[in-house]
Amino acid sequence: MNYKIRDISFAEQGRSQLEWAEKHMPALLSIQKDLEREKPLKGVKIAAVLHVTKETGVLMKTLRLAGAEIALAASNPLSTQDDVAAALVKFHDVSVFAWKGENEKEYYSNIEALLDTNPEIVMDDGGDLHAYIHERGISNVIGGTEETTTGVVRLKAMEEQGILKYPVIAVNNAFTKYLFDNRYGTGQSAIDGILRATNILIAGKVCVVVGYGWVGRGIASRLRGLGGRVIVVEANPLRALEALMEGFVVTNMKEASKIGDIFVTATGNIRVISTEHIMNMKDGAILSNAGHFNVEIDVEGLRKIAKSSRIIRPFTEEITLPNGNKVYLLADGRLVNLAAGEGHPSEVMDLSFSNQALSVVYLHKSKSKLSPKVYDVPSEIDERVARLKLSSMGIEIEQLTEEQIEYSKQWKYGT
Known part of the structure; x- marks a missing residue:
């Protein structure tokens, strides 16, 4: 073999x-x-x-x-x-x-x-x-x-x-x-990866979740559950509206980049966090990705503009920007839940x-x-x-009666 x-x-x-x-x-x-x-x-x-x-x-x-x-x-x-x-x-x-x-x-x-x-x-x-x-x-x-x-x-x-x-x-x-793995699995494990890499406190932090698909929903929900002040960035108007109705702040990346403490991407798309966004970020901002490929954060562009970088903790890279601010890139921009955690x-x-x-x-x-x-x-x-x-799990669910099965197939009976 x-x-x-x-x-x-x-x-x-x-x-x-x-x-x-x-x-x-x-x-x-x-x-x-x-x-x-x-x-x-x-x-x-x-x-x-x-x-x-x-x-x-x-x-x-x-x-x-x-x-x-x-x-x-x-x-x-x-x-x-x-x-x-x-x-x-x-x-x-x-x-x-x-x-x-x-x-x-x-x-x-x-x-x-x-x-x-x-x-x-x-x-x-x-x-x-x-x-x-x-x-x-x-x-x-x-x-x-x-x-x-x-x-x-x-x-x-x-x-x-x-x-x-x-x-x-x-x-x-x-x-x-997708209703369970994407939402509950990534929702929990992405945060687990962030915490293993950084050991920071989520409570009180401004957490920016980029993308509100099933993965983004799970991450946003669990960050809020840990006391994070969650902002959602979304390009799809229906998902953006849903996030708003769920009680999240919704804005674009340009505005979110100025105020976020922790950024988590979950879009499946390329450069949703660009070098322009990174240059807007406050000193100490944390960058992480929960999407499959390492393209959501412009890591290549970030390295080109960096004045210096060093590994400060396992899977945590401190990068100094041209303006002197520092940002912290987790797991080289790869899947944070699997690179820094166990998935x-x-x-x-x-x-x-x-x-x-x-x-x-x-x-x-x-x-x-x-x-x-x-x-x-x-x-x-x-x-x-x-x-x-x-x-x-020891759960017994209801069983439909023959009458209920037949009723669900008919069209004649109304009020």
Whole structure:
């Protein structure tokens, strides 16, 4: 088995991490038992570009028990947990090509190593693997999944341009993914990453959240819950209106840049915090990103204008501006929750990765029936995941009577 990781001797600690995650992922473990018994993926080759965390480790173990052969690389150069990578190699026969702190060349070299395994199904987080496959004209892939908003946007663009070569399940679009992972997962873990990097007090700080999608909603809500005075910057008028009605101050980046203490980007777009905005910021402003790629803050432009910089704490870089003010860039502008923290809590990834596991099985079973398009997760999978999670929490929900089911289908009865 080929692999390239930091250090195989980390494997025992990684196994403990996987055990801890498993205790908090009961829905996926329930699915794992079924898949281990049925072996629906026996002999299927899978290539996955995902954050190599303990939660991803549980997903990889699940797919291995379902019979799949797996090669795994990281979807972010700073998101790999090296002990988990070692445990997957040593104890679960997963070919891992990932370590924390990869440079750009190593990152793409690891993706290329996955494709040397000739995968039939690919799993991606952000779209880099899908794009790489299409750019190189690889033709043996029968289908794939996509974990996050950024990747789904890229795949939709490929579909609209008529270049998408295989069906992709947009796992991000499942209700049990984006309503929970994006909002509660990133909402909590982004702040966790900021606090691990800085150990600052949120209460009383002016916190600027750039973007009010599901990720931005979660971050804004939790910053407010910690006592932050939250400002939302949003270009979409409907989302801006919603943020306003939720009680947040809403303004543009030009004005917000002058008064913010902490900035968190969550847009999926480029240079939403520009060097012009940074030059407006007060001394001591903190810059962080919760979007998938490190393009939301103009890090390259910031480095060009910087008088000096130094690492003052792990994942915290102090940068002196031409006017003498200092700003603090967290995690090099990359995903702060995964670079400076551990990513989402296991409980919320239980939902996302249950969708991933079932979607891969669905893809394999439906490979001859699906055309090259982006598909939502089938509603029966979404509902199954929700029911499994509720059951694991000891929650019993209401059951409709036959009369109620029939009533909901009719159109004749009114007042």
